[in-house]
Amino acid sequence: MTNLSRKARYALKALYALTADEARGPVLIADLAERENIPRKFLEAILLELKNAGILKSKKGKGGGYALARSADQITMGQIIRVIDGPLAPIPCASERVFVRCEECTDETICGTRQVMKKVRDAIAAILDSTTLADVQTQIARSRFSTTATVTYSI
Amino acid sequence: MTNLSRKARYALKALYALTADEARGPVLIADLAERENIPRKFLEAILLELKNAGILKSKKGKGGGYALARSADQITMGQIIRVIDGPLAPIPCASERVFVRCEECTDETICGTRQVMKKVRDAIAAILDSTTLADVQTQIARSRFSTTATVTYSI
């Protein structure tokens, strides 16, 4: 059931970097791609999606680049992952926001799988919607403090 | 992030039916396939996997078929889903049982995504490993009681 796409992992990695660079103003796609080891064109598409979703903002022209649209404590993991990978529910008919009836389900009111997966969805959402980029940032810093320090962000 | 495969949904559907038929002895693949609307050959492969994992047992020859290998309260959703769809963790490096280092992760001890996804994994596992086929069976019965009754199992 392994499920977070590489695309989403790239997105998160990029956002961690942008969070750290929040103060320093817009970051260039090319720089971000190189520093974080993400295929440039692929990253381009990812950042664009995040921008269209209101998570990032961009500035064109000289001195431009990408930056967080809101402060890091206003952006949750749930928001990010939903943008890139879609609903959190393990099964479309268990999604709160984007309910989709599933073909092989005769009657979803009595579907056992659905009832269990609704619980799973709620558990996942509870965690991801309450964890912000700022929280993750703090956790990273804390881990780095207690182990030997590297300066790169891992995904 | 929608993630439970159709194969797993078929597996669960078939297992619900086998749970209900527990008393009546082995069920034929062909019957199961028709009743539950699952492609016959595909179901065959699924049942075989479940058998190899010790969840089902089969009997060949006349009067043969498939049946649960253990009683329904000894089979958890977690066991079933792991057999068909692999680890529950949304990311390989967050898996407890089948840890796989992820390529783009420089240092997993300080990886923010990993730390969050470990929490998610634990939450998912807590639910799926404590829910048995018998539990689901009960829930289905309860739902059927409180709504208008249909006799089919939905997935």
Next chain:
DNA sequence: TAGTAACTCTACCAGTTTTATAGACTAATG
């Protein structure tokens, strides 16, 4: 106000995974 740095968009492609099918083979039961 022109040049250029940088973002935006469309289209495409290759590889993998998922879902599904066909048929030959093997084993056990009555």
Next chain:
DNA sequence: CATTAGTCTATAAAACTGGTAGAGTTACTA
């Protein structure tokens, strides 16, 4: 020992994922 029913191998269409190419557009700033 025939029949019934499960097992195995191979194959293939379809969908998805990850990645690439290049033309086009926008907005800074000198």
